Amino acid sequence: RKEVEQDPGPFNVPEGATVAFNCTYSNSASQSFFWYRQDCRKEPKLLMSVYSSGNEDGRFTAQLNRASQYISLLIRDSKLSDSATYLCVVNVGYNQGGKLIFGQGTELSVKP
Amino acid sequence: GAVVSQHPSRVICKSGTSVKIECRSLDFQATTMFWYRQFPKQSLMLMATSNEGSKATYEQGVEKDKFLINHASLTLSTLTVTSAHPEDSSFYICSATRDSPQETQYFGPGTRLLVL
Numbered sequence: 490r491k492e493v494e495q496d497p498g499p500f501n502v503p504e505g506a507t508v509a510f511n512c513t514y515s516n517s518a519s520q521s522f523f524w525y526r527q528d529c530r531k532e533p534k535l536l537m538s539v540y541s542s543g544n545e546d547g548r549f550t551a552q553l554n555r556a557s558q559y560i561s562l563l564i565r566d567s568k569l570s571d572s573a574t575y576l577c578v579v580n581v582g583y584n585q586g587g588k589l590i591f592g593q594g595t596e597l598s599v600k601p
Numbered sequence: 602g603a604v605v606s607q608h609p610s611r612v613i614c615k616s617g618t619s620v621k622i623e624c625r626s627l628d629f630q631a632t633t634m635f636w637y638r639q640f641p642k643q644s645l646m647l648m649a650t651s652n653e654g655s656k657a658t659y660e661q662g663v664e665k666d667k668f669l670i671n672h673a674s675l676t677l678s679t680l681t682v683t684s685a686h687p688e689d690s691s692f693y694i695c696s697a698t699r700d701s702p703q704e705t706q707y708f709g710p711g712t713r714l715l716v717l
Contacts, residue, residue, distance in 0.1 A: 534708070588650070
């Protein structure tokens with residue numbers, strides 16, 4: 490079982506659609522959680538951290554359920570510029586040197 | 602912000618040669634730098650963690666004698682792919698943290714390596 494698993498893609502949606510990405514992680518000792526965005530042939534960029542209380546940044550909402558070891562990202566009113574690969578990332582904890590474990594990514598394509 | 606650069610951005614080399622990739626933190630001192638590799642259509646895989654002045658810690662399955670890491674200063678880490686082969690062709694990305702490895706990682710723009 491992969492340490493971080495994401496929805497297989499790609500997701501092809503029209504502009505304005507709402508799209509949800511799901512992610513599960515296997516290490517219950519994981520301490521922090523993130524969503525990164527990666528454009529084609531570029532480095533990943535931090536989109537947002539994810540907290541148990543849920544957090545929102547404009548059109549983006551992230552949720553964490555520690556009991557289920559589940560992370561989600563909701564994008565509302567999607568734009569063409571949201572097209573990218575979205576990476577679910579988990580920090581496995583201080584005792585392991587703060588390693589980031591990346592999911593395989595879910596590709597999103599927003600069409601006009 | 603925290604800026605991390607990598608050089609070169611892309612390199613093409615012949616099989617059997619060695620390639621050095623530099624990772625620099627431009628506006629902060631990086632106590633820890635991480636090296637990742639990403640094959641096409643796959644996610645980033647951590648190769649090794651390096652701390653200034655000490656030996657790098659390699660992930661399982663990564664050959665330390667093939668991927669030499671030197672973290673000689675608080676702003677520079679280098680990855681040398683020795684005796685490169687076509688299967689080493691990949692996107693190599695470094696990241697750096699300011700204070701401790703548990704802090705936010707700032708990623709470099711990556712180096713695309715093609716071994717012929």
